[in-house]
Amino acid sequence: MLKQLIGDSKAFDRAIAGEELSYNDGLELMNYDNLHMLGAVADIARKKLVGDTVTFAASYYMNYTNVCAASCQMCAFYRKDGANDAYTLTPEQIEQRVAIAQDMGATEVHIVGGFHPKLPLEYYEAMMRIIKKNHPNLKIKALTAAEIFYLSKLTKNSIKEILSRLKDAGLDSMPGGGAELFHPDIRGRIVRGKCSGQEWLDTIEQAHNLGIKSNVTMLYGHIEKPEHIVDHLIKIRELQKKTGGFITMIPLKFSLDNTELEQEHLVNNECSSVYDLRIIALSRLMLANILNNISVYWVAYGKKLAQVALSNGGSDLVGTAFSEEIYRAAGKPTTSSIEELATMVKEINRKPAQRDTYFNIIRNF
Numbered sequence: 001m002l003k004q005l006i007g008d009s010k011a012f013d014r015a016i017a018g019e020e021l022s023y024n025d026g027l028e029l030m031n032y033d034n035l036h037m038l039g040a041v042a043d044i045a046r047k048k049l050v051g052d053t054v055t056f057a058a059s060y061y062m063n064y065t066n067v068c069a070a071s072c073q074m075c076a077f078y079r080k081d082g083a084n085d086a087y088t089l090t091p092e093q094i095e096q097r098v099a100i101a102q103d104m105g106a107t108e109v110h111i112v113g114g115f116h117p118k119l120p121l122e123y124y125e126a127m128m129r130i131i132k133k134n135h136p137n138l139k140i141k142a143l144t145a146a147e148i149f150y151l152s153k154l155t156k157n158s159i160k161e162i163l164s165r166l167k168d169a170g171l172d173s174m175p176g177g178g179a180e181l182f183h184p185d186i187r188g189r190i191v192r193g194k195c196s197g198q199e200w201l202d203t204i205e206q207a208h209n210l211g212i213k214s215n216v217t218m219l220y221g222h223i224e225k226p227e228h229i230v231d232h233l234i235k236i237r238e239l240q241k242k243t244g245g246f247i248t249m250i251p252l253k254f255s256l257d258n259t260e261l262e263q264e265h266l267v268n269n270e271c272s273s274v275y276d277l278r279i280i281a282l283s284r285l286m287l288a289n290i291l292n293n294i295s296v297y298w299v300a301y302g303k304k305l306a307q308v309a310l311s312n313g314g315s316d317l318v319g320t321a322f323s324e325e326i327y328r329a330a331g332k333p334t335t336s337s338i339e340e341l342a343t344m345v346k347e348i349n350r351k352p353a354q355r356d357t358y359f360n361i362i363r364n365f
């Protein structure tokens with residue numbers, strides 16, 4: 001009976017044994033037909049690595065500008081400089097918002113934005129200095145590797161120089177955005193004016209080498225094929241072996257509304273929940289020996305599906321995401337309290353815990 005359920009998959013056998021999975025194994029599992037079994041094995045891997053605790057942070061998400069020199073086909077957020085609804089916050093405005101977030105209990109700020117063609121490096125330094133001066137205990141998780149790469153080109157400073165100066169100004173860690181999918185065949189069709197996959201990886205490697213840890217993401221559910229997903233996960237795994245600098249991997253479901261991919265009818269529907277669960281399970285299994293945390297971004301999934309994803313290999317809910325303009329631009333609800341996230345976790349008989357940016361536990365529920 002069990003053999004009938006499992007079928008004859010060598011890759012599945014290797015996943016059960018906890019072995020490192022090859023590219024071909026990954027492809028086989030992307031096409032493996034028994035999703036329940038795949039999710040169950042991913043869940044066992046999760047339990048072995050991190051137990052039953054489900055973590056989340058109290059995060060404040062802020063976008064300092066929506067002005068962007070790029071015009072990615074997968075993005076609903078960017079505006080051109082001078083557009084009616086374009087905005088750029090001053091460092092002082094950013095600090096005022098951060099002060100409110102800290103009063104709400106945030107332990108970290110997650111700050112990202114468009115590629116603003118006129119903001120100098122001093123703007124970013126001022127932003128970090130004013131936050132650190134007034135909120136020394138708050139962790140600053142800011143600027144994706146893609147933004148750092150753009151800033152390097154714009155200001156003609158090396159990536160190392162930019163990262164070093166931002167670290168001196170107060171940068172603690174970096175978000176994982178801008179990774180999208182590394183494979184050039186897909187990347188060139190979903191982003192326009194953003195660094196290549198290899199440039200993203202080179203930039204984040206330099207950050208890790210300077211002691212700046214980061215998250216990493218994978219944007220899926222648009223025009224990719226299984227091989228692009230597996231390629232992306234293997235590239236993450238290889239860099240993690242080198243630097244150990246990734247804190248968590250966050251699969252990001254493509255949000256369709258208001259994007260060029262939707263308007264050009266290149267993608268007509270968001271991917272299915274079944275596909276979401278396969279991606280979470282595969283992420284867990286491909287990274288099982290090298291990265292403990294697989295995050296379920298509940299903002300994109302909704303709370304009910306997020307609960308299921310936590311039973312398919314996920315171990316973290318990212319955070320409260322007070323204010324999150326990017327997903328809101330594509331029509332998704334975005335806020336939740338720490339208590340609501342804890343309740344979600346209790347409902348699936350797991351152990352909720354608030355964490356900090358580096359996954360140290362702050363509070364159990």
Ligand code: SF4
Nearest residue numbers: 068070072075078114
């Ligand atoms: S995804 Fe980022 S880089 Fe691309 S258009 Fe949107 S804000 Fe700009």
